[in-house]
Amino acid sequence: MVTVATFGWAGGGARLDDVLSIDRSIIDAIVAHVRRDHPDEACGVVAGPVGSDTPTRHIPMENAARSMTFYEFDSMEHLRVWRELDDRDEEPIVIYHSHTATEAYPSRTDISFAGEPGAHYLLVSTREPDAEEIRSYRIVDGAVTEEPVRIVDAAVDPNAVQSYMFGQSPATVDYECSDR
Amino acid sequence: MAIEVRIPTILRSYTGGAKVVEGAGDTLADLLADLDSRHAGLRGRLVTDAGVLHRFVNVYVNDEDVRFLGALDAKLNDGDSITILPAVAGGAFGFAAAAAIASHTVATRAAAAR
Numbered sequence: 265m266v267t268v269a270t271f272g273w274a275g276g277g278a279r280l281d282d283v284l285s286i287d288r289s290i291i292d293a294i295v296a297h298v299r300r301d302h303p304d305e306a307c308g309v310v311a312g313p314v315g316s317d318t319p320t321r322h323i324p325m326e327n328a329a330r331s332m333t334f335y336e337f338d339s340m341e342h343l344r345v346w347r348e349l350d351d352r353d354e355e356p357i358v359i360y361h362s363h364t365a366t367e368a369y370p371s372r373t374d375i376s377f378a379g380e381p382g383a384h385y386l387l388v389s390t391r392e393p394d395a396e397e398i399r400s401y402r403i404v405d406g407a408v409t410e411e412p413v414r415i416v417d418a419a420v421d422p423n424a425v426q427s428y429m430f431g432q433s434p435a436t437v438d439y440e441c442s443d444r
Numbered sequence: 445m446a447i448e449v450r451i452p453t454i455l456r457s458y459t460g461g462a463k464v465v466e467g468a469g470d471t472l473a474d475l476l477a478d479l480d481s482r483h484a485g486l487r488g489r490l491v492t493d494a495g496v497l498h499r500f501v502n503v504y505v506n507d508e509d510v511r512f513l514g515a516l517d518a519k520l521n522d523g524d525s526i527t528i529l530p531a532v533a534g535g536a537f538g539f540a541a542a543a544a545i546a547s548h549t550v551a552t553r554a555a556a557a558r
Contacts, residue, residue, distance in 0.1 A: 333537035339509045363536040379530025
């Protein structure tokens, strides 16, 4: 069913939860980061306790590619942050990046490189200057499954959410494309 | 001679779920061959058919990116700690173009490090 080139990455398993619950303050920090780096793509992680599926600690990462159409964690920063997660009994709950001129949907590049089957892949589109499109996906073995994003903040004014557009479709999306 | 190797989640299907395994070898290539003898298929996820490290796999010897230590020829010593991490990368760009840019980036960085 799925034939996107995945650089040999496969296996692992998605979590059972099919929703990303995330605190509003973290979404705000992510949006601030991707806006700051626009028109380059921005990327980062939200860590949380192992097994909790709860993102609690926002870690903006450097985009070593410094590109409007590509992102890559700096390899040394990646090592340092992943070790820190280990030391703190945390794991990457959310891996996010921005698309600065296209929709917040995983590109074939995103799908090919997705190497953390347990993570929520959060995409933020900054193509509109006054609103962000924020969507979340599971990417496992080249298969993309969109999931709802639930903002967790009882105190928040619901009107404040209007600057963000959360879209999702329930279906699993399968890509087919030729190999490299 | 024992070298500790930290395995990322996505490759633990090859190690029976183990997060850390041990191996031996004078170079990274030797170590991966040794690991593959007990964890069949692991090497094939890290090394291309052309016999080089996959571009989007990061391998570290202690605190160094192995690309700056000679890649598969990197010399290893007893007590070294190897960490394998799948690169976190992507973006809106088309696949072929992204791969071309990324390989250029790494070549540039490797040159700068010399």
